[in-house]
Amino acid sequence: MIKTRGYAAHSGDQPLQPFHFERRAPGAGDVQIDILYCGVCHSDLHTVRNEWNNTLYPSVPGHEIVGRVSAVGDQVDRLKVGDIVGVGCMVDSCQQCSSCAEGLEQYCDNGFVGTYNGHAFGGSENTYGGYSDNIVVRQEFVLHIRHTDNLAAVAPLLCAGITTYSPLRHWSVGPGQKVGVVGLGGLGHMGVKLARAMGAHVVLITTSPDKRDDALRLGAQEVIVSRDEDQMAAAAGTLDFILNTVAAPHDLNALLSLLKRDGTMTLVGAPAEPHPSPEVFQLIFKRRKLAGSLIGGIAETQEMLDFCAEHDIVSDIEMIPIQEINEAYERMLKGDVRYRFVIDMASLKDD
Structure with missing residues (x-):
């Protein structure tokens, strides 16, 4: 198991606070990623406050993730240690239904596994997202980042x-x-x-x-x-x-x-x-x-990232430390951000 630090909500009426937990060690087809930046999506707020009445607590939000590969399993052939990569809203799907076969994992007939607040296939555990210092994801759901700079502003591309x-x-x-x-x-x-x-x-x-x-x-x-x-x-x-x-x-x-x-x-x-x-x-x-329309499949998400790299497109962002996440949620509700908060995950070291 991998020791992980993050921020979590423990109920809908409580603020996010520091949270220590464990992630699985990388399996044969898994990629371990040290998270550099994580965007703040309105879905994070909806989930943390249980506004969709489906939140699993404790809840570690975050599905706009940019990071660096720190370990790979024996069967990983698309990525290597040191690669800059992204993880979006999904970390798994059944890979067997017609939607998955067409590269439309977001419409998986058996339900995709969310990067956070999702039950893993074959288990009842809660998935924990990108408001943390690392994550382990099967290689099929890890995306290449071809932008060479301004990586923090790339993070919101993974959802927005x-x-x-x-x-x-x-x-x-x-x-x-x-x-x-x-x-x-x-x-x-x-x-x-x-x-x-x-x-x-x-x-x-x-x-x-x-x-x-x-x-x-x-x-x-x-x-x-x-x-x-x-x-x-x-x-x-x-x-x-x-x-x-x-x-x-x-x-x-x-x-x-x-x-x-x-x-x-x-x-x-x-x-x-x-x-x-x-x-x-x-x-x-x-x-x-x-x-x-619901997000996009993995192949289309890679296409989008490549399109944005080619056209020099990133999100307009305001960078924050993780310690300001609760204030950022309140500002987001007021429309007081132009146009996306992104968390510098290096700030977790200050807790």
Whole structure:
């Protein structure tokens, strides 16, 4: 077993605090990773506070992991000690169902194993995530990082990056398309960067007029303030695709009206409470589609990382020590971060 230090929540109403635990020693197909950086995702907060009513305690969050390989098993042939690698939202899946066979492990018919808050196959133990100094993962779920610098800002790509990249790729976003991105937070700012790099004309849709300048800096060519009825009316029926990243319940009807005939709005935000149901007429009169998308498979996540390295794309981040994680959660709830917190895991040595 490997002694591990991290931060954990022991109940939904308690702050994260130092936690010592053990991980398995690397098996034949496993990779042991010393964690350098871990992004802070809104899902971490939902889980820690049991807002989805499925939390296993103690809970060690973190699924945006960048680290250095420190040991490999005898059968590992894709990675070596010293490699810079990433781990995202999954650490295992059944590898036998049709979804896994197609490289869509996130839709595993038997349920993928989450990097944290997940039962391992064949056991009842709780998986512990990246708010820790090391992790052991089977090699099939470890990703190559080809960025050569700014590794802390690469970490959020492992969730925020793939969560926005996958639907953009699936719905073939590219040149000649006008694409709306709803919300300019951790997910939204990545959606803007990626859609622009894919060649689309990008329109940010936001409730906050003060986000206009930042949206343009990040790559948007237009900004629509959704509380402005005149702006929304002028944009009606103009968008080919909408990537909706907002993680709070909101009215979808006004956004659907922005789509052209046969346009699609895809939801990637995961609210704690359901969205109000949209009007059927918003869909049937223009043959519009309302869809959802969940992260991405391992092959697609590697594709995303390579795409981002090629286009010099990383997340806009604020680095914090692990000791400030509880304050970061409160700031995240207020939208007081541009645009993703990343934990410097070297700070664990100060506890």
